[in-house]
Amino acid sequence: MKQTYDPNRIRRLNRFVEELASAIGKDKRAVVDKYRDDLDAVTPFEVLSLKRFSDSETATLQDVLEEAGKWTNVFHRGLTNTSKPTAKHPLLESDEAEAMSIQARLDAMKPSFGLPAFEKDAHELIAALSDFESAERRLLRYEYVIFPVLEDRLPSNKPLRVLWLLHDRLRKVRRDLIEALTQHPSDIDGIRRMIGSFYLDWIGLLERQTLILIPVAQSELTASDWDAMRRSMDEIGYAFQPVSQNSTHLSTHSVAAIAYETATGSLSFEQLDLVMATLPIDITYVDENDQVRYFNETGRRFFPRTAEVIGRPVTRCHPEHSVHHVLEILAKFRKNEASKASFWIRFKERLLLITYLAVRNKDGNYRGVLECTQDITDLRSLQGERRLADWDR
Secondary structure (H helix, E strand, O other): OOOOOOHHHHHHHHHHHHHHHHOOOOHHHHHHHHOHHHHHHOOHHHHHOOHHHOOOOOOOHHHHHHHHHHHHHHOHHHHHHOOOOOOOOHHHHHHHHHHHHHHHHHHHHHHHHOOOOOOOOOHHHHHHHHHHHHHHHHHHHHHHHHHHHHHHHOOOOHHHHHHHHHHHHHHHHHHHHHHHHHHOOOOHHHHHHHHHHHHHHHHHHHHHHHHHHHHHHHHHOOHHHHHHHHHHHHHHOOOOOOOOOOOOOOOOOOOOOOEEEEOOEEEEHHHHHHHHHHOOOEEEEEEOOOEEEEEOOOOOOOOOOOHHHOOOEHHHHOOHHHHHHHHHHHHHHHOOOOOEEEEEEEEOOEEEEEEEEEEEOOOOOEEEEEEEEEEOOOHHHOOOOOOHHHOOO
16 A cells, blocks of 8 residues: 655645754744644655655755754654554565564673773674674665665655665774774774764664655555565575575576577577676676666675666665766766776775776767676785696696
8 A cells, every 4th residue: 555645744844844944942842842743643755755855955965864863753753653554574574573683682782882991801892793794784685675666666765865875884883893992992982982873873774764664665565566575685685694595596587599699609598697697707787878787696796786776777776975986987988088997995805806897889889887896805816827737626
């Protein structure tokens, strides 16, 4: 059932947001009391429909992120009063159980948060934070599965971009906190600030998912939508659970008899799919309209790709802080000012080479970009030579 909303209440709530922003001190309470009936009746879809969260609003994503907690508090009573569908898809039940598990892990870490010093007694906290990386699978499932399916059904995709920004902050603060506890344990004030950010950001995210995003998704997406997303979700995995080893390639071609023929040879489509899946490089093809058209599924990807990204604008497949760099590269490729862009990053103790290659036809016309990711950690240590007869047996 689609989410119901009241256009008149949305207009009144937009006025409320403007009045509250300009009110000072005790006047803020008067503004809240003035709009109390609307605040108590607001629905999740109406919150996402507010002008403040629209693409046309000039507020930056960072601005919206910093004030998100305030609006969640203001609308909290109304959001908790929203009637929830009694029937839930199994994926939603799993999502709810996972959120409770993450909350329990966070609460279990609290005694370590209050250590008087971190030089000698931080090992348990470091271990817990390392283990908490598993919870970040939840972030990936939202980014690469739920967001792509949901974004075109919302009044604006700005709230999803803000959430992705929060996801990035959560990942960064966890890594920074482990580094500080390991390398700079005497920086008690800095560590405590990071601990506060880590805990409060996770609690805030779970609350926004529970009160706003999931109810909207539950009403906007059908059981068939959730069924279609299941395999992609299973392939990414779930917090504190083993990742399924039974995932299959996303490609389901059954046209082995049809040939893919070129001047350099012929392959059945089954063979072509197997070749692409066996490549030691992860590739993603984005067409000349900047839409994702293909990726190979090697079973060992460093950066997830799911079926839901096919046909999605490439700008919606990258975190906000890197989008402008991607657009700059694509613009130069399109103008034929460049044909290659390479960079390398450290990722989970591996060194990755990422290369963007302009795809052009025989007439030199731009037909898109190929993104290639290769693990070059072991290549850097190669010396001398190894002959064919010396291969690893």
